[in-house]
Amino acid sequence: MKKLLLATAASALMVGAASAQEIKIGVILGFTGPLESITPNMAAGAELAIAEVNAAGTLLDGATVTAVRGDSTCIDAGAATAAAERLVTSENVAAIMGADCSGVTGAILQNVARPNGIVMVSPSATSPGLSTAEDDGLFFRTAPSDARQGVVMTEVIMDRGIKSVALTYTNNDYGKGLADAFAAAFTAAGGTVTINASHEDGKADYSAEVAALASAGGEVLVVAGYTDQGGKGIIQASLDSGAFDTFVLPDGMVGQQLVDDIGSGLTGSFGQFPGTDSAGAEMFQKMAAEAGFEGTSAFAPESYDAAALIMLAMQKAGSSASADFKDHIMDLANAPGEEIFPGELAKAIEIIKAGGDIDYVGATAVELIGPGESAGNYREIEIKDGKIETVNFR
Amino acid sequence: MDLLNAFITLANFVIIPAIAYGSQLALGALGVTLIYGILRFSNFAHGDTMAFGTMVTILITWLFQAWGISLGVLPTALLALPFGIAGCAAFVLLTDRAVYRFYRTQKAKPVILVIVSMGVMFIMNGVVRFIIGPDDHNFSDGERFIISARTFRELTGLQEGLAIRTSTGITVITAVVVVALLFWFLNKTRTGKSMRAYSDNEDLALLSGINPERVVLVTWVIVAALATVAGTLYGLDKSFKAFTYFQLLLPIFASAIVGGLGSPVGAIAGGFVIAFSEVTITYAWKKVIVYVLPDGMGPDGLVQLLSTDYKFAVSFIILLVVLLFRPTGLFKGKSV
Numbered sequence: 001m002k003k004l005l006l007a008t009a010a011s012a013l014m015v016g017a018a019s020a021q022e023i024k025i026g027v028i029l030g031f032t033g034p035l036e037s038i039t040p041n042m043a044a045g046a047e048l049a050i051a052e053v054n055a056a057g058t059l060l061d062g063a064t065v066t067a068v069r070g071d072s073t074c075i076d077a078g079a080a081t082a083a084a085e086r087l088v089t090s091e092n093v094a095a096i097m098g099a100d101c102s103g104v105t106g107a108i109l110q111n112v113a114r115p116n117g118i119v120m121v122s123p124s125a126t127s128p129g130l131s132t133a134e135d136d137g138l139f140f141r142t143a144p145s146d147a148r149q150g151v152v153m154t155e156v157i158m159d160r161g162i163k164s165v166a167l168t169y170t171n172n173d174y175g176k177g178l179a180d181a182f183a184a185a186f187t188a189a190g191g192t193v194t195i196n197a198s199h200e201d202g203k204a205d206y207s208a209e210v211a212a213l214a215s216a217g218g219e220v221l222v223v224a225g226y227t228d229q230g231g232k233g234i235i236q237a238s239l240d241s242g243a244f245d246t247f248v249l250p251d252g253m254v255g256q257q258l259v260d261d262i263g264s265g266l267t268g269s270f271g272q273f274p275g276t277d278s279a280g281a282e283m284f285q286k287m288a289a290e291a292g293f294e295g296t297s298a299f300a301p302e303s304y305d306a307a308a309l310i311m312l313a314m315q316k317a318g319s320s321a322s323a324d325f326k327d328h329i330m331d332l333a334n335a336p337g338e339e340i341f342p343g344e345l346a347k348a349i350e351i352i353k354a355g356g357d358i359d360y361v362g363a364t365a366v367e368l369i370g371p372g373e374s375a376g377n378y379r380e381i382e383i384k385d386g387k388i389e390t391v392n393f394r
Numbered sequence: 395m396d397l398l399n400a401f402i403t404l405a406n407f408v409i410i411p412a413i414a415y416g417s418q419l420a421l422g423a424l425g426v427t428l429i430y431g432i433l434r435f436s437n438f439a440h441g442d443t444m445a446f447g448t449m450v451t452i453l454i455t456w457l458f459q460a461w462g463i464s465l466g467v468l469p470t471a472l473l474a475l476p477f478g479i480a481g482c483a484a485f486v487l488l489t490d491r492a493v494y495r496f497y498r499t500q501k502a503k504p505v506i507l508v509i510v511s512m513g514v515m516f517i518m519n520g521v522v523r524f525i526i527g528p529d530d531h532n533f534s535d536g537e538r539f540i541i542s543a544r545t546f547r548e549l550t551g552l553q554e555g556l557a558i559r560t561s562t563g564i565t566v567i568t569a570v571v572v573v574a575l576l577f578w579f580l581n582k583t584r585t586g587k588s589m590r591a592y593s594d595n596e597d598l599a600l601l602s603g604i605n606p607e608r609v610v611l612v613t614w615v616i617v618a619a620l621a622t623v624a625g626t627l628y629g630l631d632k633s634f635k636a637f638t639y640f641q642l643l644l645p646i647f648a649s650a651i652v653g654g655l656g657s658p659v660g661a662i663a664g665g666f667v668i669a670f671s672e673v674t675i676t677y678a679w680k681k682v683i684v685y686v687l688p689d690g691m692g693p694d695g696l697v698q699l700l701s702t703d704y705k706f707a708v709s710f711i712i713l714l715v716v717l718l719f720r721p722t723g724l725f726k727g728k729s730v
Contacts, residue, residue, distance in 0.1 A: 242543020
């Protein structure tokens with residue numbers, strides 16, 4: 001009798017686990033800190049994918065997925081590691097969608113993801129250094145490396161007939177990586193970088209930095225910084241002193257908040273951030289508008305794709321354990337197979353269940369190359385009348 | 395023409411920013427020097443006193459803006475400044491009653507008071523962040539420029555532009571007015587004279603019937619006023635963030651010590667010495683030199699002595715040199 005009870009209880013437990021499994025996905029982004037103005041849209045992108053899968057209700061035979069948010073702070077590796085540690089050990093997340101900034105992403109990868117064997121898919125860490133980081137096959141990114149952005153930015157600037165630029169970058173992994181990649185590409189293309197100077201975030205006064213930049217000269221100023229930190233301070237001080245009129249804005253500097261804060265001075269400035277003209281981008285924007293957030297915000301589509309890839313890989317492996325599904329992310333993102341666009345996650349799950357192949361295109365035309373990073377599509381933008389307008393895709 | 399362009403570049407990127415920064419440092423250093431001269435300790439909480447006063451000013455500014463009160467082309471913060479001073483004075487007096495008076499009656503050594511002021515610094519720091527938050531706040535409104543770089547270029551037809559911001563103009567004018575008032579007060583009024591007497595020799599001052607508590611009270615009120623004015627001007631010119639005010643402590647102390655602790659004239663001179671050295675040493679001179687030298691003889695490099703990242707290092711070095719070779723400062727203050 002006792003044995004029978006035990007067996008019943010045990011099987012009930014197992015059935016319970018199989019039918020109503022709850023999967024948690026950590027969403028670790030800098031909700032406070034330099035990127036706080038774009039991270040809410042990024043998190044909303046990831047949670048949109050999760051909501052879509054939950055609405056279908058077919059993932060792993062009826063598992064429900066919940067997002068658990070953690071704050072990476074973007075700049076404080078210690079705080080980010082602690083947040084990730086909490087998600088992994090006390091919330092038991094199966095995978096991490098994040099982190100955002102390159103420095104904290106590297107820290108979480110080495111201190112939390114690898115020791116615990118948790119898959120991490122970053123939507124926005126773009127440092128070239130992460131391409132070669134030890135990752136035990138656990139780390140992926142739906143954003144391209146900045147080595148690629150350096151080349152694209154060179155093309156954007158050269159196509160406008162500009163041959164000489166001043167360059168300033170925020171003094172961290174992201175800024176330094178992008179600045180070096182760009183300086184190398186721009187010089188190789190025959191351009192001149194008059195000065196390559198760093199600036200610190202969080203200062204009140206950037207007039208000394210701008211004085212040095214102005215003295216070096218250049219037709220435009222490339223600002224590889226953040227929208228609500230030093231990058232904004234540099235632009236404001238440059239406009240105030242009349243040092244530069246036109247600015248080149250890479251991904252970290254593209255944000256409506258910056259345009260609103262600076263005002264008309266930014267008109268005519270241009271730049272690029274990851275984005276695509278594939279049909280997926282528009283579908284995602286429509287879905288985002290319905291869900292009530294900004295679909296064109298930097299890295300929001302990448303976040304959707306990151307979360308979607310994690311869940312589809314779980315389905316492919318038939319398990320929510322990172323060790324099982326980490327090997328499937330690359331196959332799902334790339335050809336061959338049926339193309340999957342945003343809003344078609346339910347269809348994708350059905351195809352995988354039936355044993356078919358999919359090629360996840362998603363909101364950003366994801367194509368994972370090398371060590372699991374996006375090949376990169378960029379949206380060239382220009383500031384016109386206080387609005388960020390897309391003028392080209394590269 | 396080229397010489398003129400060189401001068402305009404220099405004025406735009408070195409002279410004008412350094413004058414504004416120097417005025418702000420001088421006002422800050424005056425507060426430190428007064429405390430040192432009269433209350434006889436180095437007040438480490440001065441940066442955060444500035445932050446507190448500025449915070450009150452910002453809150454009142456927001457209130458005025460909500461009510462639709464403004465000063466037209468001038469920033470509303472000027473109107474809110476007296477309230478900021480009052481708020482800061484009240485807070486500082488409260489600190490004096492709660493903390494410093496205890497140590498004063500015990501005749502504690504200056505070094506103990508320095509440590510005490512560090513404790514006060516951390517508490518003030520926390521209070522400011524608790525009330526207004528750790529973020530950047532830009533509270534300047536009104537006309538942004540007296541003359542913008544573009545207008546200047548169009549007016550003069552020169553290649554280089556010269557921008558003078560309203561906040562820079564206000565900073566310099568306010569600093570001159572405040573310093574004049576302070577010197578008049580210290581030299582001409584009875585209270586000012588009693589303060590100087592107390593500073594020179596405490597025992598003699600007590601014997602001649604000066605009320606020490608009154609001197610202390612007046613000192614704190616003046617210091618609060620100076621700190622709030624300095625902080626508000628700095629915030630108007632740059633932006634307000636609690637942490638940057640804490641960081642200002644180093645250049646302010648450097649200014650006060652270089653000028654000679656306890657000497658008001660020294661504090662002003664020290665402020666400008668520090669500001670000009672920070673700006674000129676980290677400035678890239680290439681453009682100016684290219685203008686001055688004949689065509690084709692300009693340097694290829696930037697001619698920059700130190701990267702701008704080392705701005706604070708400049709204050710440190712000047713501080714060290716002065717302490718080593720002239721411990722009493724340029725204007726014969728008290729030796730440290």
